[in-house]
Amino acid sequence: MDPMDHVSAGGATIPKLGLGTWQNTGDSCTESVRTALDLGYRHIDTAQAYGNEAEVGQGIAQADVDREDVFLTTKVWRSNLRYDDLEDSVRESLDALDVDAVDLLLAHWPHPRVPIEETIGAMEDIVDEDEARHIGVSNFTAAQLEEAVEVADVPIVCDQVLYNPYKDQSGLLATCREHDVALTAYSPLGRGDAISDEVLAEIGERYDKSAAQVALRWLVQQDGVVAIPKATSREHIEANLAVFDFELTDAEMERIAERRGGVSAWVRNRLPGLMRRFPL
Numbered sequence: 001m002d003p004m005d006h007v008s009a010g011g012a013t014i015p016k017l018g019l020g021t022w023q024n025t026g027d028s029c030t031e032s033v034r035t036a037l038d039l040g041y042r043h044i045d046t047a048q049a050y051g052n053e054a055e056v057g058q059g060i061a062q063a064d065v066d067r068e069d070v071f072l073t074t075k076v077w078r079s080n081l082r083y084d085d086l087e088d089s090v091r092e093s094l095d096a097l098d099v100d101a102v103d104l105l106l107a108h109w110p111h112p113r114v115p116i117e118e119t120i121g122a123m124e125d126i127v128d129e130d131e132a133r134h135i136g137v138s139n140f141t142a143a144q145l146e147e148a149v150e151v152a153d154v155p156i157v158c159d160q161v162l163y164n165p166y167k168d169q170s171g172l173l174a175t176c177r178e179h180d181v182a183l184t185a186y187s188p189l190g191r192g193d194a195i196s197d198e199v200l201a202e203i204g205e206r207y208d209k210s211a212a213q214v215a216l217r218w219l220v221q222q223d224g225v226v227a228i229p230k231a232t233s234r235e236h237i238e239a240n241l242a243v244f245d246f247e248l249t250d251a252e253m254e255r256i257a258e259r260r261g262g263v264s265a266w267v268r269n270r271l272p273g274l275m276r277r278f279p280l
């Protein structure tokens, strides 16, 4: 497996590793995106809610990489999932990013009071207008994903969800595989928890890799899984890409999967559930 490895899902070809940009704003964001692309990344993840689309667009423009070689994802916030709101949101995103189209457009969070048919219908029209190449969802449960797949006339190519060694997503992953949908892992480093994980560090010693690199390797070594670690410094950006030159054994994969649980992980991993219950 090399950094150019992809997941093929619903007709989309998604690089296995992308750069997350949440909480990276201003010049720092532009610099991180430019650095990542110059180092070999070909997948960038942003969202209208991150307030950094203009900086992400500048980073792409400044990098020594053609726009068509970059897989760019943005997301529509949950308060904009009605038909007209979604169209407006996408136009604003494209303006800020300064691109004609994104490669993947995601509904950022499900909204219990907006019919999924309306949101997916609006997203399909965005595809018809060549403003997005593919569509997908984020923070959808297996049941919500199946509903989206059911109503969509074009493939739902991804569900972007919290996934790391502390979070069991085996049920959702099985549903994704059944429907040819990629599972994109956000917070793949457990927002920092993985970095100081002693078990991951011990496994990494055998390969001369850090605990963070072992966490990312564990994700990208799974069929149909994409990881989008956020990194700001050149050192972290470069380290996170260096996970394609070693392979974990089946026993190591299983040992890492057993990391799920633990108090800190338990608290952090409740967040998507809370967001679902208290929609904005």
Ligand code: NAP
Pocket (backbone or CB within 6 Å): 019, 020, 021, 022, 023, 045, 046, 108, 138, 139, 160, 161, 185, 186, 187, 188, 189, 190, 191, 192, 195, 212, 213, 228, 229, 230, 231, 232, 233, 235, 236, 237, 239, 240
């Ligand atoms: P994360 O990627 O799990 O962790 C990011 C943290 O790890 C940052 O503090 C970063 O520090 C640090 N880090 C990165 N690489 C490192 C390395 N090699 N060694 C040591 N520390 C390292 O957390 P996340 O930002 O929550 O998730 C990643 C991306 O997923 C987001 O940026 C966003 O694009 C996406 N996301 C989506 C949703 C959604 O609802 N769809 C929700 C959350 C996140 P530095 O920044 O200082 O390098």
